[in-house]
Amino acid sequence: MxxxxxxxxxxxxxxxxxxxxxPRKVRYVATAIAVVFVVVFTVVAFLLRSEWTGAYFQTSDQVAMVGIGVMLAIGVLMFARSRxxxxxxxxxxxxxxxxxxxxxxxxxxxxxxxxxxxxxxxxxxxxxxxxxxxxxxxxxxxxxxxxxxxxxxxxxx
Missing domain, CATH: 2.30.29.30 (Pleckstrin-homology domain (PH domain)/Phosphotyrosine-binding domain (PTB))
Known part of the structure; x- marks a missing residue:
């Protein structure tokens, strides 16, 4: 190479x-964005039950938030697989x-x-x-x- x-x-x-x-720069950017998605959605998932928001959030809601972050990360990483x-x-x-x-x-x-x-x-x-x-x-x-x-x-x- x-x-x-x-x-x-x-x-x-x-x-x-x-x-x-x-591509090089696309892979770097996609990886960074994917990490941000997972981190942000994981933090939001933990914060869902920390304060009263007017709704009752269950553990399943927290897992779903992390899952959404992972799915968005996978979608962004699809840009990095081009060849x-x-x-x-x-x-x-x-x-x-x-x-x-x-x-x-x-x-x-x-x-x-x-x-x-x-x-x-x-x-x-x-x-x-x-x-x-x-x-x-x-x-x-x-x-x-x-x-x-x-x-x-x-x-x-």
């Missing part, structure tokens, strides 16, 4: 190298939910439109798929990843 860019290039049997990229893998034959994109692989012959362009938050691959009939693993917030790391994806796309022709 390149320390500066956070990319990996793995050699796989028979297919050359595989390029893999994951893109590419090789000479195609590109595999894992976003919030699910992973999908596209052969390079299906992909018309790999682009990063002006003002966009994430890169994308453009497909026929004006369709596109967002690559959440390559966010604008990662700056130079995202530029390096885009160059590599474009190089692999060009090599596949």
């Amino acid at each position: 390149s320390e500066k860019t956070g990319t990996t290039a793995e050699t796989t049997a028979g297919s050359g190298t595989t390029f893999q990229f994951r 893109v893998r590419a090789d000479e034959s195609g590109i595999e994109i894992r976003n919030l939910i699910g992973t999908r692989r596209y052969e390079w012959k299906q992909v018309e362009h790999v682009s990063f439109p002006d003002g966009a938050s994430w890169a994308r691959i453009e497909l026929p009939d004006d369709e596109y798929v967002t690559i959440m693993a390559i966010p604008a917030i990662d700056g130079e790391r995202s530029v390096v990843a885009m160059r590599e994806l474009r190089r692999l796309k060009a090599a596949a022709k």
Whole structure:
């Protein structure tokens, strides 16, 4: 793994190298927000029974509050699981939910439109798929990843 860019290039049997990229800043922010959710909802759960609020809170209400914090944390951490893998034959994109692989012959362009938050691959009939693993917030790391994806796309022709 390149320390500066956070990319990996793995050699796989028979297919050359595989390029893999994951966001860095998004993972840090998502992890911090997830921790805050769990801590805040846990503190609120303990404070529910400490003062009279006009309602009777049970232990089950406290457990539910912690559960809500955990569920929100899991939702935020879904942003941290994004990844893109590419090789000479195609590109595999894992976003919030699910992973999908596209052969390079299906992909018309790999682009990063002006003002966009994430890169994308453009497909026929004006369709596109967002690559959440390559966010604008990662700056130079995202530029390096885009160059590599474009190089692999060009090599596949």
